[in-house]
Amino acid sequence: MFKRLCLIGIGLIGSSIALRARKEGLVEEIAIQSRRQETVDAAARRGLGDTYTTDPAEAVKGADLVILCVPVGAVGDITEAIAPHLEPGAIVSDVGSVKGAVVAAMQPHLPDHVDFVPAHPIAGTEHSGPDAGFPELFDGRWCVLTPPAGTNPEAVEKLKAFWERLGSHVETMEPSHHDMVLAITSHVPHLIAYNIVGTAADLETVTESEVMKFAAGGFRDFTRIAASDPTMWRDIFLTNREAVLEMLARFNEDLTALQRAIRWGDGDTLFDLFTRTRAIRRGIIEAGQETADPDFGRQKKV
Ligand SMILES: NC(=O)c1ccc[n+]([C@@H]2O[C@H](COP(=O)([O-])OP(=O)(O)OC[C@H]3O[C@@H](n4cnc5c(N)ncnc54)[C@H](O)[C@@H]3O)[C@@H](O)[C@H]2O)c1
Numbered sequence: 001m002f003k004r005l006c007l008i009g010i011g012l013i014g015s016s017i018a019l020r021a022r023k024e025g026l027v028e029e030i031a032i033q034s035r036r037q038e039t040v041d042a043a044a045r046r047g048l049g050d051t052y053t054t055d056p057a058e059a060v061k062g063a064d065l066v067i068l069c070v071p072v073g074a075v076g077d078i079t080e081a082i083a084p085h086l087e088p089g090a091i092v093s094d095v096g097s098v099k100g101a102v103v104a105a106m107q108p109h110l111p112d113h114v115d116f117v118p119a120h121p122i123a124g125t126e127h128s129g130p131d132a133g134f135p136e137l138f139d140g141r142w143c144v145l146t147p148p149a150g151t152n153p154e155a156v157e158k159l160k161a162f163w164e165r166l167g168s169h170v171e172t173m174e175p176s177h178h179d180m181v182l183a184i185t186s187h188v189p190h191l192i193a194y195n196i197v198g199t200a201a202d203l204e205t206v207t208e209s210e211v212m213k214f215a216a217g218g219f220r221d222f223t224r225i226a227a228s229d230p231t232m233w234r235d236i237f238l239t240n241r242e243a244v245l246e247m248l249a250r251f252n253e254d255l256t257a258l259q260r261a262i263r264w265g266d267g268d269t270l271f272d273l274f275t276r277t278r279a280i281r282r283g284i285i286e287a288g289q290e291t292a293d294p295d296f297g298r299q300k301k302v
């Protein structure tokens, strides 16, 4: 599909793209760039690419597909650095978890002779770095494309086909809509996990003696999510501020209603909500978006 794929940043997502693109024979050559030599060396040890460099300008030379796989706070400066070196006709994309801020940070730097098609694979784990990737990561997961108005439809189709070959279902969306949906389905849940684990850790005497010792499934599941990369998640909350705050306001209202139900012994309210949420979980499993085993897929790390 592409002659030379350039991956800027080679962590969980970059390495998973490299492994699957190679397996499917989607690209002739993979050029890998990362900021630190240590990361480049780790990627080389795993044989993720054909060429390796710390220089973004060198990495994009000759590439007909360039994907930024770095924290969302870093995409603006990187796009500025690579812009003069991009090949005419290249597709430039990213994998950032926030789309409005990423489009705003990247688009002004890009020359007219490239096609910009932002993307977000909704697939991941709490692990990071070049050793964390695995080729099945995107299987059966959604990838959302948010091409700005006027983007060359052929470039959108080509990137859609690429992500389908990586295993994803693909949908196109407005960046602002994407950010609102992901605020409630991904960003606020992570904030809740960070918060609950932080609160438990602050109960120091309990932490040492009891919290970890008696941690049952519920808390353990939160600790998995709360182990996610701090840089990535700091950047997500700083760049999707408005949508996250709006969803948090809704969340707080609903939490207050539950608090009231507990205080006044209103079992019906609790039972009705828990019945509704159980049906949602079962619906997700039936739709094939999740298996009953919460660790499914996450064990497949190479
Ligand atoms: N982890 C997930 O679950 C997940 C899922 C979907 C999308 N994403 C998005 O994908 C992107 C990459 O996430 P990841 O999980 O692969 O992260 P990662 O931490 O595993 O890898 C990030 C890569 O970016 C490089 N990097 C970090 N800061 C940089 C900077 N300031 N300048 C240049 N390079 C820098 C790192 O060296 C590394 O190579 C993020 O934008 C994230 O929002 C993550």
Ligand SMILES: O=C(O)C(=O)C[C@]1(C(=O)O)C=C[C@@H](O)C=C1
Pocket (backbone or CB within 6 Å): 096, 097, 121, 122, 123, 124, 125, 126, 185, 186, 187, 225, 228
């Ligand atoms: O499964 C996980 O560990 C994830 O956190 C993956 C997850 C998510 O919230 O679903 C995290 C951030 C991404 O932007 C997309 C996917």
